[in-house]
Amino acid sequence: MxxxxxxxxxxxxxxxxxxxxxxxxxxxxxxxxxxxxxxxxxxxxxxxxxxHAEWAGFTLADTVFPAFLTMVGVSIAVSARGDAAGAAATRRVIARAARLILIGLLLGHMFFLADFTRFGPPRLPGVLQRIGIVFAVCALLYPRMGTRARAILAGVLLVGYWGLCLVPVPGGGATDLWVPGRNFVSWVDRAVLGSWRYVKGPAGFDPEGVLGTLPAIAQGLLGTLAGDYLRRGLPVRRAAQRLAGAGLAGIVVGLAWGLVFPIVKGLWTSSFVLLSTGITVLLLGAFHAWFDRDDRPAxxxxxxxxxxxxxxxxxxxxxxxxxxxxxxxxxxxxxxxxxxxxxxxxxxxxxxxxxxxxxxxxxxxxxxxxxxxx
Incomplete structure (x- = not known):
């Protein structure tokens, strides 16, 4: 404490x-x-x-978790120090990520730890686990990559993940991104995680699964771009307007991409990332305009x-x-x-x-x- x-x-x-x-x-x-x-x-x-939407779709509940990942990136940028690339800072990042993952595992297995026979098998992925991984990757990359490089990397991850989702399912199963579990990403979850995943069965998957971590990292990187903008010390009104514009652009592109790459939280699709990031950045711009003014007391x-x-x-x-x-x-x-x-x-x-x-x-x-x- x-x-x-x-x-x-x-x-x-x-x-x-x-x-x-x-x-x-x-x-x-x-x-x-x-x-x-x-x-x-x-x-x-x-x-x-x-x-949450059962599969394809987007509800108010679906804005929550991705907002955390976006704000992880924003926080990394606005709080970065000059020694962020040093060995001591790297150790701090890894240690903090490990603690987040450990807390996530303990919270997710409270009942299992109390009664092994009644509750199980355990689940390895989870909310804090994904936050810990995204934090570690983004915090380690931030002092080592400029704004443009991080923007390019985020784009590569989002487009590349689209390609991964379209890879044929091994064994001859038909790929259909509009149906739960019928895609390569879900197949990897079944192959790697086995029964240690959230959704069981032959079409099982995990909403915080293995390959879905890639677009989640891209979401954190997009958050660092918004954080970079806030670090410039521009007048509050101008910064808020540009954040709002970027947020609206993300929403529009995410919705348009969703016509061919469905918006699915369970897959953490790239269209889902852009839509949810856009909403978060738009709200951040509005909050920045109102609450970061000099006449707003803490x-x-x-x-x-x-x-x-x-x-x-x-x-x-x-x-x-x-x-x-x-x-x-x-x-x-x-x-x-x-x-x-x-x-x-x-x-x-x-x-x-x-x-x-x-x-x-x-x-x-x-x-x-x-x-x-x-």
């Missing part, structure tokens, strides 16, 4: 509250999405936009800011506390409201209670200046 502000300073010396607040919005969205999925398993229909204990400044602590806490979603007490608001407002609206009540329960200790940590640094 460390104390002190977590905002990342840009070259001009300002604190990028926009990045913390956008990260906080994303954390709150993650908790909401995961809690909604938990409530759905217990009580029935919820708002579909708060659930605050502690605010809802989104607390989540953003202590994102890892919030993630760990919500994973551990998710057990309470299955308790009768958490279901009482749903049962009271469902006959009056319907199940979809009523399902938001336990979700809101859960988000508030996670936020309260995180806000207290923020007030006290306690921040979990991995």
């Amino acid at each position: 460390a104390t002190g502000p977590r905002d990342a300073p840009d070259r001009a010396g300002r604190r990028l509250r926009s990045l913390d607040l956008l990260r906080g919005v994303t954390v709150a969205g993650m908790i909401t999405v995961n809690a909604t999925a938990g409530v759905q398993r217990l009580d029935g229909p919820v708002f579909p936009t708060l659930l 605050r502690t204990g605010d809802f989104f800011g607390s989540f953003g400044r202590n994102a890892i602590a919030a993630y760990v806490l919500h994973e551990v506390a998710s057990l309470i979603l299955t308790g009768d007490a958490m279901q009482l608001p749903f049962r009271w409201l469902a006959p009056v407002v319907g199940t979809q609206v009523a399902a938001l009540a336990p979700v809101a209670v859960f988000v508030a329960l996670v936020w309260w200790p995180i806000a207290y940590m923020d007030w006290r200046g306690w921040y979990l640094r991995v």
Whole structure:
């Protein structure tokens, strides 16, 4: 546990509250999405936009995880120091990535570690595991590659991944990117991960699988490009306008590419990367315009800011506390409201209670200046 502000300073010396607040919005969205999925398993229909698309498609829930990867890249750029290419910095990057991966493995196997026979087999990939890998690769490349080189590498990864997705499936199976599991990328997950993947069966795959890490790295690299722009110390309004323009361009190109390369979170397709990155960068531009102005005072204990400044602590806490979603007490608001407002609206009540329960200790940590640094 460390104390002190977590905002990342840009070259001009300002604190990028926009990045913390956008990260906080994303954390709150993650908790909401995961809690909604938990409530759905217990009580029935919820708002579909708060659930991930079953395969091809894009919902509000699908914006959350890629936003984290984009902001990993932004944070790497705006917080980079002059010794980032040194041996000591390299060791710090590798150690931090290893800790993220270890935390992800422990959180993902809480039940398995408690009862080997009942819960299993374990799953190797996961959210923090992918974040750790993307962070390590982008943080190691950032001080060694210029802006243009990283942009080219991101493009090569996205186009190259499109080609990998179109490779014929070994064994003669037909490739169809619109159908889960019927593609080369999913075949690699089955071959490499075996039963240690999220979706089992002959058409199984993992949404954080092996080859899908390549476009995820490209997403982090695109985030570093946005971070480079923020480091220049341009007037806030001009920087925000250009970020918004870049975000809109990413959205348009992602949607257009999606006509031939479907937008699929489970495959982390290149069109999905551009669309989700565009949304994140567009929001970053809007947040930068409003919250990084000199007349906007900093605050502690605010809802989104607390989540953003202590994102890892919030993630760990919500994973551990998710057990309470299955308790009768958490279901009482749903049962009271469902006959009056319907199940979809009523399902938001336990979700809101859960988000508030996670936020309260995180806000207290923020007030006290306690921040979990991995």
